Amino acid sequence: MFATSLSKVAFFFIAWAIIWLPIGVLVSRKIQCLPNRSLTTNQKLILLATLYPIAPLILWWQTRFEGLSFLDFGLDWQLSLAASFSWGLMISLAELAIVFGVEFKLDLIKWHWQNWQFLRALFLPIFGLSLAISFVEELVFRGYVIRELTIDLPYWLAATIASIIFALLHLVWERKQTIPQLPGLWLMGMVLTVAKIVDGGSIGLAWGLHTGWICGLTCIDSAQLLTYKQEIVWITGVDRQPLAGIAGIMCLLATPVILWIPNAITDAVMQLLN
Known part of the structure; x- marks a missing residue:
């Protein structure tokens, strides 16, 4: 029954929260997180670094208990995983370069080249943390959650629900900035699901895409590589959040098309050869 699958998913997230909560409280005090104050990028990354290692441990325990393996969640430590990851990473970084390049041409941003150092x-x-964060999120949401929900639901519905959970859980960190991004975060979850399907059920391609988006945006923000000369909210996003504007949404919508191109070329070549 659907209630059984959903209750297992809920139990996973509750266990994750309970185990991390005392750690999170101690770390928050150490890095001086203040009530009613937005987290800085560094504070958020530190908290995520303490939160995310817990999830694979819970999943490992669950696989032992149920007689499963991480392969059931789309994780196969083969050379193909590295190839898919690299392809996804290149695509996501190229997309970010195009988005900010267009915004530069529209005279919306100013680059601070001296900060590249x-x-x-x-x-x-940043790359290491992006790698770990995206790995855990793909293993959990595109791997574990979708796998559990598809026991009782069609794949598209399971993916939709998993993407909703993925989007809503971002509210834990920044409610004010996250609320305008919720549709974009849901779409991001669906796009990453498409990447998993394109990759034959492996999370490698989605992992690469996710890593590139996180790493690219965090590097730009942390190094202060650009400032906005003017904010056209519907383009640049609310509070300059890409997923809350048309630029970020168009980037996401273009991704499935880009992922489809190699398969289309391969099919066309095979048809010509036959």
Whole structure:
């Protein structure tokens, strides 16, 4: 029954929260998170670094208990995983370059080229955290949650519900900034699900896409590589959040098309050869 699948998913998130809560409280005090104050990028990354290692441990325990493996969640440690990840990473970084390039041409942003030097110290830690965060989110949402829900539901409905949960849980960190992004976050979840389907059920391609988006945006923000000369909210997004504006949404909508192109070329070549 659907209630059984949903209750298992709910139990997973409740267990995750209960285990992390005391850790989160201690870390929040250490990094001086103040009530009614927005988290800085660094504070958020530190909290995520303490939260995310817990989820794979819970899933590992669950796989042992139910006789499953991470392969059931789309994680197969093969060379193809690395290839899919690399392809997704290149696509996502190229998309960000195009989005900000267009905004630059529209005279909406100003680049601070002198700040690129700061990336030498920032890039590796940001990339490492982006790699870990996106891995856990793909393993949980596109892997575990969809797998559990598809036991009782059609794949499209399971993906829709998983993407809704994915979007809503972002409210834990920043409600004011996240609310305008909820439709975009849901769409992002659906696009990453498409990536998983394109990748034959592996999370490698979705993991690469997700890593590139997080890493690219965090690097730009942390190194202060650009400032907005003017904010056209419907383009740049509310509070300059890409997923709350047309630029970010168009980037997401273009992704399934880009992912489809290699398959279309392969099919066309095979038809010509036959």
